[in-house]
Amino acid sequence: MCIVEDIVEKCKKRDRKAEEQLYKLFSARMFALCLRYSPSRTEAEDNFQDGFIRVFESIGQYTGKGSFEGWMKRIFINTALEKYRKNQSVQLTEDIPDVVQTETDDEEAYIPENVLIGFIEELPERYKLVFRLYVGEELQHKDIAAMLGISEGTSKSNLARAREILKKRIKEYAER
Numbered sequence: 698m699c700i701v702e703d704i705v706e707k708c709k710k711r712d713r714k715a716e717e718q719l720y721k722l723f724s725a726r727m728f729a730l731c732l733r734y735s736p737s738r739t740e741a742e743d744n745f746q747d748g749f750i751r752v753f754e755s756i757g758q759y760t761g762k763g764s765f766e767g768w769m770k771r772i773f774i775n776t777a778l779e780k781y782r783k784n785q786s787v788q789l790t791e792d793i794p795d796v797v798q799t800e801t802d803d804e805e806a807y808i809p810e811n812v813l814i815g816f817i818e819e820l821p822e823r824y825k826l827v828f829r830l831y832v833g834e835e836l837q838h839k840d841i842a843a844m845l846g847i848s849e850g851t852s853k854s855n856l857a858r859a860r861e862i863l864k865k866r867i868k869e870y871a872e873r
Contacts, residue, residue: 701722702765709759731744731773734826748769748776752772816867
């Protein structure tokens with residue numbers, strides 16, 4: 698049995714030391730995940746705490762199939778998305794027609810990672826969420842739509858618009 702599996706089994710028995718070990722083992726990665734899916738550091742901290750509470754409350758449901766970290770990530774992402782939906786003031790359930798993608802320029806330019814991350818951070822929240830779920834977590838539009846409470850068409854449209862905005866920002870950056 699590997700270390701993580703051993704810790705998980707002890708956590709299922711409510712072993713406080715094992716819970717502390719699990720927290721120490723995954724806290725940095727889960728907090729980084731919360732930062733990506735939260736509009737502010739304060740909300741990321743709340744989602745981080747809520748995520749770990751949910752992990753410990755539902756750890757008995759983890760069957761050992763698939764990676765434990767993947768199971769945890771899903772809980773943390775769902776925690777952030779549920780809060781997002783709850784706080785959402787704009788109705789996102791309407792279908793928005795898909796945007797036709799334009800061809801990319803043949804020119805390649807180097808863009809520092811921190812600049813690209815900054816461009817992603819500047820996206821409108823709904824575009825940023827869909828972009829991160831599709832590109833970062835490799836989820837399908839069907840799953841994204843279910844998580845965010847929107848239609849698949851809206852998910853596709855939000856991704857296309859995020860890509861358009863990023864493409865424009867990258868082009869502007871490259872032309873400097």
